[in-house]
Amino acid sequence: MTTRDFETRTKALIDKLKTTCASAGLGNDGNEFKIITQVFLYKFLNDKFAFELKKLSPEIAQAENWEVAARELPADDYDMLLLQLGSDTAKLRPRHFIATLFDQQNEPDFSKRFDDTLFDIAATNADIFAVKTAGGAKVSLFDRISEFIHDERERDDFCRAIINTLVTFSFEHIFVQKYDFYATIFEYPSKTTTATAAANMPNTIPPMPLPRLWPPS
Numbered sequence: 548m549t550t551r552d553f554e555t556r557t558k559a560l561i562d563k564l565k566t567t568c569a570s571a572g573l574g575n576d577g578n579e580f581k582i583i584t585q586v587f588l589y590k591f592l593n594d595k596f597a598f599e600l601k602k603l604s605p606e607i608a609q610a611e612n613w614e615v616a617a618r619e620l621p622a623d624d625y626d627m628l629l630l631q632l633g634s635d636t637a638k639l640r641p642r643h644f645i646a647t648l649f650d651q652q653n654e655p656d657f658s659k660r661f662d663d664t665l666f667d668i669a670a671t672n673a674d675i676f677a678v679k680t681a682g683g684a685k686v687s688l689f690d691r692i693s694e695f696i697h698d699e700r701e702r703d704d705f706c707r708a709i710i711n712t713l714v715t716f717s718f719e720h721i722f723v724q725k726y727d728f729y730a731t732i733f734e735y736p737s738k739t740t741t742a743t744a745a746a747n748m749p750n751t752i753p754p755m756p757l758p759r760l761w762p763p764s
Contacts, residue, residue, distance in 0.1 A: 553721055560587075560712065567708040571696050578695045585689050586709055589665060592637040593645045594718040599636045601719075603628050614646040637672045648710050658693035658702035661710065665689035 564586060568579040600617065601608035610616035617625065618641045629638045641647055643664055651660060669676075669688040678686045692709075693702040 553718075556716060560715075563712045564709070567705065567712065570708075571701060571705050573695060581690060582692055582695060585665075585692060586713070588688065589668070590645070590713050590718060592668065593639065593643075593713075595636055595722060596632075596639045597717070598719045598722045599632055600628060603631050612646075614641070614644050617641060617644075634675060637668060637675065639668065640671070643668050643671075645710065645713050649714050652707045652710055656703070658696075658706040661706040662689075662691040662693050665692065 561583060564583050565574070565579065568574055568576070568582055573579045573582070597613055601613060604616075604620075607613050607616045607620075620628070632638060648661060648664060651657065654660065666687075666689060672688075676688060678688060693706050696702045696705050
């Protein structure tokens with residue numbers, strides 16, 4: 548797959564997320580940008596984890612479904628793999644996988660499960676990832692995304708739409724070709740955002756280059 552292919556698929560994914568936000572009343576809203584960047588961060592962490600895990604485990608790399616193979620590993624073997632991961636890779640548990648949330652999407656209170664999963668990833672990796680403001684205050688990697696939806700009755704469907712979008716393809720190959728898909732995420736939405744929404748963006752978390760999420764080498 549070429550860089551152009553990755554860029555095309557990234558933009559298509561952004562368009563689907565923008566459509567999901569618009570359907571929930573957040574089209575061209577300042578919070579739309581926060582949702583897109585944080586959902587892509589989750590996608591990045593999940594797919595980067597898969598890429599690195601397969602490098603460490605031929606069994607997982609050769610499996611038809613890497614998530615199932617990872618879940619079936621004995622706990623000690625799984626923990627050993629986590630210890631071998633580099634400092635630029637989030638340590639995920641099977642409960643954190645995008646595929647796991649996809650399988651759970653029809654359970655009650657799915658939006659809460661979705662938000663709790665993102666918060667759990669941030670807490671589990673608090674010693675690895677450090678995001679701070681210019682003043683030194685810590686910033687959570689994730690908001691409770693579903694709470695951007697004012698009508699609580701619509702939150703489960705909103706999160707289902709997000710998770711169904713994320714499982715459509717994998718970004719694993721970008722880690723071989725070094726494609727900076729986050730540049731597309733930061734630049735592309737702004738080109739399709741109204742002036743009103745653009746004016747609201749300074750009130751959201753400003754875009755940050757992905758390397759700032761990693762611990763210093």
